[in-house]
Amino acid sequence: MKKGGLGLNLKLSLPPPEEVSKFLTQSGTFMDGDLLVNKDGVRIVSQGSVEAPPPIKPTDNQMSLADIDTIKVIGKGNGGIVQLVQHKWTGQFFALKVIQMNIEECARRQIAQELKINQSSQCPHIVVCYQSFYDNGAISIILEYMDGGSLADFLKKVKSIPEPYLAAISKQVLQGLIYLHHDRHIIHRDLKPSNLLINHQGEVKITDFGVSAIMASTSGQANTFVGTYNYMSPERIIGGKYGSKSDIWSLGLVLLECATGHFPYTPREQEEGWTNFYELMEAIVEEAPPSAPSDEFSPEFCSFISACVQKDPKDRQSAPELMHHPFLSLYDDLNVDLASYFRNAGSPLATF
Numbered sequence: 001m002k003k004g005g006l007g008l009n010l011k012l013s014l015p016p017p018e019e020v021s022k023f024l025t026q027s028g029t030f031m032d033g034d035l036l037v038n039k040d041g042v043r044i045v046s047q048g049s050v051e052a053p054p055p056i057k058p059t060d061n062q063m064s065l066a067d068i069d070t071i072k073v074i075g076k077g078n079g080g081i082v083q084l085v086q087h088k089w090t091g092q093f094f095a096l097k098v099i100q101m102n103i104e105e106c107a108r109r110q111i112a113q114e115l116k117i118n119q120s121s122q123c124p125h126i127v128v129c130y131q132s133f134y135d136n137g138a139i140s141i142i143l144e145y146m147d148g149g150s151l152a153d154f155l156k157k158v159k160s161i162p163e164p165y166l167a168a169i170s171k172q173v174l175q176g177l178i179y180l181h182h183d184r185h186i187i188h189r190d191l192k193p194s195n196l197l198i199n200h201q202g203e204v205k206i207t208d209f210g211v212s213a214i215m216a217s218t219s220g221q222a223n224t225f226v227g228t229y230n231y232m233s234p235e236r237i238i239g240g241k242y243g244s245k246s247d248i249w250s251l252g253l254v255l256l257e258c259a260t261g262h263f264p265y266t267p268r269e270q271e272e273g274w275t276n277f278y279e280l281m282e283a284i285v286e287e288a289p290p291s292a293p294s295d296e297f298s299p300e301f302c303s304f305i306s307a308c309v310q311k312d313p314k315d316r317q318s319a320p321e322l323m324h325h326p327f328l329s330l331y332d333d334l335n336v337d338l339a340s341y342f343r344n345a346g347s348p349l350a351t352f
Contacts, residue, residue, distance in 0.1 A: 301330075
């Protein structure tokens with residue numbers, strides 16, 4: 001099955017911005033800058049013109065929404081729901097993300113950004129996007145189905161993850177971040193357990209780029225305030241400029257949460273969690289960064305977490321630097337089997 005990408009032969013004039021919504025309803029096409037999506041698929045087109053794809057022929061070996069059956073809803077993503085679907089002819093499972101487009105302009109542009117990243121990403125540690133469609137006022141994205149769910153789902157079952165498995169998970173996530181940060185110049189900006197998906201082949205993949213930002217400036221920094229607050233780096237919380245190392249901070253918090261079984265920043269008095277958003281933000285900015293308890297974890301793991309959650313991003317290691325950290329090779333002689341570990345924790349989401 002080939003990834004999105006359609007032959008083009010018909011050019012149309014690009015309507016002015018004030019007529020975009022009119023164009024949506026008249027032509028059944030969603031446009032945002034150089035992004036064109038209709039019921040036949042998605043295409044990145046040259047700026048200044050819109051090129052409509054020809055009708056898709058059955059011989060094109062490309063899925064359409066008519067080729068899939070909906071099984072059940074398996075989650076909620078950025079701006080919409082995620083369904084488990086099955087291809088009628090092959091029996092293969094996919095995840096279908098459906099996003100209604102009657103949303104705010106900023107959210108619409110985030111979705112356009114996600115489609116562009118999905119369309120061109122080629123990395124074994126990024127969830128595969130097979131095709132995207134615009135039809136009946138909604139964007140539908142056919143994604144690779146990860147049958148183990150998210151790392152957040154997995155944590156609910158196992159409560160905490162032992163170091164050897166965390167080392168194996170870290171390697172895969174870091175490889176995905178190296179691809180995003182250094183090959184694509186993209187900051188994910190919303191790295192958290194629910195955006196790290198796993199499958200029963202032992203793979204870990206990054207997903208959900210709805211709030212990602214391409215680092216267009218030469219300094220590779222951004223200053224927009226989007227993403228999940230809990231895992232947000234101190235420099236982002238205070239509204240300063242930030243770069244790819246803001247994702248490294250988030251990774252450190254995710255791994256520490258996986259190791260201990262609880263979110264690293266816990267309120268002093270409430271066991272249920274933070275009831276005041278501003279108190280959590282203040283704790284992240286003002287307090288010393290969290291650390292792995294030295295009496296419970298190896299010196300290598302403690303050092304790895306420390307390398308991720310330095311308050312000053314200049315003191316944090318980058319994804320390529322972390323790939324050489326001693327923690328990642330500490331358990332190499334154990335031949336850690338993530339596939340068995342993920343399978344033994346529970347049945348796949350595809351069971352129905």
